[in-house]
Every structure is written in C-alpha cells, then in structure tokens.
Amino acid sequence: xxxxxxxxxxxxxGLADTYVGTMKGVALGICPSARLVDLTHYVPPQDVRGAAxxxxxxxxxxxxxxxxxxxxxxxxxxxxxxxxxxTAHGIYVAPNNGVLSFVLPHVEVRHAVKLEAPxxxxxxxxxTFHGRDIFAPAAAHLAAxxxxxxxxxxxxxxxxxxxxxxxxxxxVIDGEVIYIDHFGNIITSIGHLAWENDTLTLTPTFGxxxxxxxxxxxxxCQIEIAGQSLRGVLRTYGATARGDLLALVGSSGQLEIGVxxxxxxxxxxxxxxxxxxxxxxx
Numbered sequence: 001x002x003x004x005x006x007x008x009x010x011x012x013x014g015l016a017d018t019y020v021g022t023m024k025g026v027a028l029g030i031c032p033s034a035r036l037v038d039l040t041h042y043v044p045p046q047d048v049r050g051a052a053x054x055x056x057x058x059x060x061x062x063x064x065x066x067x068x069x070x071x072x073x074x075x076x077x078x079x080x081x082x083x084x085x086x087t088a089h090g091i092y093v094a095p096n097n098g099v100l101s102f103v104l105p106h107v108e109v110r111h112a113v114k115l116e117a118p119x120x121x122x123x124x125x126x127x128t129f130h131g132r133d134i135f136a137p138a139a140a141h142l143a144a145x146x147x148x149x150x151x152x153x154x155x156x157x158x159x160x161x162x163x164x165x166x167x168x169x170x171x172v173i174d175g176e177v178i179y180i181d182h183f184g185n186i187i188t189s190i191g192h193l194a195w196e197n198d199t200l201t202l203t204p205t206f207g208x209x210x211x212x213x214x215x216x217x218x219x220x221c222q223i224e225i226a227g228q229s230l231r232g233v234l235r236t237y238g239a240t241a242r243g244d245l246l247a248l249v250g251s252s253g254q255l256e257i258g259v260x261x262x263x264x265x266x267x268x269x270x271x272x273x274x275x276x277x278x279x280x281x282x
Contacts, residue, residue, distance in 0.1 A: 002065045005143035007034050010055055011071045011131065012043040019129070023071070025138040026122065030140035037062065042182075046074035048099050048160055050272070053187075054101035057252045059090060069139040070094035077127035082115040082134045083155050086148045093139040094129075096279040098161035102206075116152035158266050162194075163206040164189035165275070168214065173202065177225075177270055182262025186225070188276045191254035200233060205239070205254065216280035223247045224277040225257055226268040237261070 007027055012021040020041050027034055039058050043051045051072035059068065073080075081096040088108035092100055115121070115134055122133040130258045138151055151207075165176040166189045175189035176204040192205045194201045195218075203213045219232040237260045239244045246262060250256040255278065257264045264270070 001098060002143075002145075003060045004033050004035055005031065005067045006037055006063060007031075007069055007139050007143050008037040008039050008058075008062055008066050008070075009039045009041070009069045010039040010043065010051060010058075012047065012051065013041050013071070013131070017040055019131065023069070023131050026132055026136040027069075027140040027143075030137060031144040034140060034143050037066075043072050046072065048072055048074065048097050049177055051099050052102045052161060055099065056106075058107075059103050062090065064089050066090045067139045067143045068092045068094075069135055070099055071131040071135050072099055073097065073130060076130050080159075081155060082130060082138070082256060084111075084113050084138055084142060084148050084151055085109060085158065085159070086111040091139075091142050091148065093135050093142065095119050095135075096155065096159050096233045098159045100158065101163075104158065111148045111156040112158055113148055113273040114152040120146065120151050138154065166190065166204055166206045168204075170200075171280055172202050173280070175276050175278075177276060178254075180196055180265045180270065180272065184259070184265040184267075185250065186257040186264045186268070186270050186276075187250060187252070188255045188257070190276065191249075191252070193253055193255060195235070195249065202248070214257050221280040222255070223255070224279070226270055226274065228274055232255070 022124060024036055040054060068090050075097055083096045087090045087110060094100055116140045121137055125133050154206045164178045167174045173190055177186055178189050179187040188208050193200045193201050198218055199215050200218045201213050201215045223230040233247045237258060242261045245258050247257055
C-alpha cells in the first residue's frame with residue numbers, strides 16, 4: 001500500500017447536493033489515510049466526452065500511483081459495466097462508457113476488471129447512485145492496497161468514443177470544438193501544438209497520431225470559426241486589447257479561441273461539435 005494514497009475525483013455532480021461529500025465519506029471510511037483531490041465536479045451533466053477530455057488534460061500531473069474516481073454516468077443502473085483499469089500511470093475507476101477513451105491510448109494498460117465482488121461494494125446498492133455504492137468503495141479499496149484482480153473478472157472490451165474530428169489536407173487543418181471552459185474559451189481538436197520561435201508544430205493529439213508532424217508560421221495562418229476569420233495564432237491573451245477575439249495555444253496544447261477578459265463562446269454562440277479550420281502556407 002502507498003502511504004497516504006491519492007484518490008482524484010472527477011464528476012458531473014456539482015456541489016449543490018451531498019453526492020460528492022457522501023462519496024468522499026464512503027472512501028474515507030474504507031481508506032482513512034487517503035488524500036482526496038477534486039479535479040472537478042462541474043463536468044456538464046451527462047457529458048461523457050467532456051469528462052474524457054478533462055481527464056486527459058489532468059491525469060499526467062498527478063502521481064503515478066493515483067486512483068482516479070470518475071463518475072459521469074448517464075447509463076447508471078443499466079447494463080453498462082462498472083470497471084477498474086490499472087495502468088502504468090494510475091488506476092481508473094469508472095463506468096465503461098468511453099470516459100477513459102482519451103487517456104488509455106497514452107498509458108500502458110495492465111488489467112481491466114468488472115466491479116462485481118460483493119465484499120468491495122456497499123451492502124446498499126442503489127440503482128441510481130453507483131458513485132456511492134460501487135465506484136467510491138472500489139476506489140478506496142484499491143487505494144488501500146487491494147489487488148485489482150480481487151474486484152472482479154476481466155473486462156473483454158473497454159468502450160471507446162469516436163475521436164474528435166481532426167484531418168490535415170493541403171494547407172488546411174479541419175477540426176471541431178471539443179470543450180468550452182468556465183471562462184468561455186473555445187477549445188478545439190487542433191493540437192498538440194508546440195511553439196518554436198515564431199512557428200508552431202502540430203503533432204496530432206486525436207485521430208491519426210502516427211501521421212507526420214507539420215510546421216507552419218503562427219502569425220501567417222488563418223483560423224475560421226462561426227463565420228469569423230482570425231489572422232494568426234498568438235501566445236497569450238494580453239497580446240490583444242481587452243475584448244478582442246483571438247486564437248492561441250492553450251495549456252493542454254490545443255488550439256483555443258478566446259476573448260481577452262471575455263467569453264468567446266458567448267460572443268460566437270458556439271457549441272461543442274461546431275467546425276473550426278486552420279489554413280496555413282506550406
């Protein structure tokens with residue numbers, strides 16, 4: 001057992017109700033030495049793809065022994081499976097609904113099991129709150145050192161979401177909006193982008209990750225979204241005047257559209273799934 005193990009929670013429960021606190025109480029009752037980290041409880045309700053994206057942006061910044069407890073579960077109580085997946089970077093306890101799709105390609109999967117063993121669940125088994133009755137107990141037992149293979153049989157297949165749109169043709173990169181954050185920043189599937197002086201290099205995060213990287217001049221490209229055309233990718237919000245719309249590389253390496261001290265999503269009336277295009281000179 002890792003001393004003072006970490007359980008990192010990611011849910012769509014919000015904090016207005018007692019759901020999160022109850023899950024934490026269950027976990028601490030089983031593993032009192034656990035340290036609980038709140039990644040977020042404000043995933044948009046039932047947004048499995050959004051949760052998958054947020055997990056991908058954060059998992060690598062937590063210690064390798066972390067137990068991730070992910071409860072974004074619109075299929076709660078149905079035939080969808082509760083699972084635990086042990087990898088080279090963390091153990092993930094979640095519904096088998098695709099919420100791990102963006103993380104698992106980046107880690108070595110060692111075991112994946114269905115959470116079936118009664119001794120590692122609560123005796124009360126609600127059909128609507130598996131976060132309390134199944135997922136939190138499993139995460140706590142794993143944090144306390146129980147081998148993952150004790151929790152149930154192997155899962156033959158983990159559900160995978162379709163990757164976000166990302167395609168590259170002659171001088172054009174086509175993507176889509178994959179998330180809108182608390183500030184109204186529009187996060188796109190165009191990435192991973194890395195700076196080198198005044199140029200950007202694209203190594204695809206999604207789609208064909210074995211495709212060759214391409215490089216283009218940041219200030220010479222053009223971004224098209226929601227009928228707007230933006231010239232150049234900038235390094236920071238402060239490179240424009242307050243209220244200006246701009247394109248920049250966000251902290252996760254994805255192309256983002258923002259407004260300096262404002263909401264790009266509110267201005268452009270954007271939704272997740274809307275198209276975005278970057279045109280560059282080859």
